[in-house]
Each structure stands twice: as structure tokens, then as C-alpha cells.
Amino acid sequence: MEKLYVHPLPVRIWHWINAAGFIVLILTGIQLRYADLFHVLPFPVTVRAHNWVGFTLIVNYFLWLLFYLFTDKIKVYHPELDPAKHFRNTLRQLQYYGYGIFKGDPNPHHVSLYHKFNPLQSVAYQVIMILLVPIQFYTGLLLWDLERFGGSVALFGGVRVVDTVHVSLFVFFIAFIFVHPYLASLGHTWSAHFKAMLTGYEEVD
């Protein structure tokens, strides 16, 4: 097997800080949302932890964004512009995850330097990193200081709308934190992609 350097250091630093931070945000978020059910930490401590980790992840997000914006590695996020090809490849990948993998078929996606994501990862990571994560951070920022951001909150339809968006994405990220590591464990060994996200090197045929 050949080793390909697909996860540069800034991406790996961003990723593991982000993953640890999301777990803390989810746990403190559950306690904030269901304060009547969970009393793990005192309420003010939970609020402060949630806010500080949130701000840390907002700064950390710019590490990911600026790295990709100022290097040619941004190519790994370029969408497939041929809809027929994209649809065909997506279908093949879905067939593999839903059926082929259980028969021991090879993964139809072959990792290369500028093509590290399969079509499902490609779309999912684009939507998550360019849309959902920024919306989650922005709504979190608005909720952090409703007085200071009163104008923006009113513009988006009031605190209920902003809170509903924040909580809906919170539910999405709870599901993501289970599904994403599960899919990441489907390499040629269960730990192959985790090792790659730690060392930077993906093993390829």
C-alpha cells in the first residue's frame, strides 16, 4: 500500500479541536436546553463553558477556512460540475454503503491528492462547513447577547426563530456526531481513516 499525504497539519489541528469542542457544546447544550432534567454542572458554569467553547470554535473555524482559501488544497472541496457524473458516482457510493460493503466489494471511490472525498462526503462536507456550521455559530452569537444583537435578531424574525434554527441544527449535529465517525470507520480497516486524520497519511492501493 502507498501512503498519500491528504490531511495537512492545519486541517488536522482544526478538526480535532472542532470535534472535542462539538462534543462539549452538545453536552452543555443538552443541559442548557433541558435544565429541568439534567443537573451535571451548575447552570451558570454550563452557560460560561458553552459560550467559551463556542467562541473558541468560531476562531478555530477560521483556521480551516483561511487554510483552504489560501492554498490549492481548496480543490478537494470543488464540486463535481457534471450533474450526470455526480449522480452516477453518488449512486455507486450509496450502493456500496447499502449493499456492496456487506459482500466485501471494493470501495468505488479511490483517494488521490486532490480527490480525497467520495461524492457523498464531498456534498456533505460542503454543506456542513460552508452553510450549517457558520449558521450554527452565527445564531449562537446572536443568542449569546440578545441586547447587543437585538437588531439582527429582529431582522431574522425574533428570538424564537433564531433559537429554533440553533436548536434544530443542534439536533442535526447530535446525529452527525454518531453517523460521521461510523462512516469514517468504513475504511480498509476500522481505524484507517482515524489514523489518517491523526498522521495526515491515508493508505491507498
Ligand code: HEM
Ligand atoms: C467524535 C467526533 C469526530 C470524529 C471521530 C471524526 C472523525 C473524522 C475522520 C476520521 C475524518 C477523516 C476521514 C473522513 O473524512 O471520513 C474526518 C474528516 C472530517 N470531519 Fe470529522 N470527526 C468528528 C467530528 C467532526 C465534527 C463535529 C465535524 C463538523 C462539525 C467534522 C467535520 C469533518 C470534516 C469537514 C472532515 C473533512 C476535513 C477536511 O479534510 O477538510 N468532524 N472526521
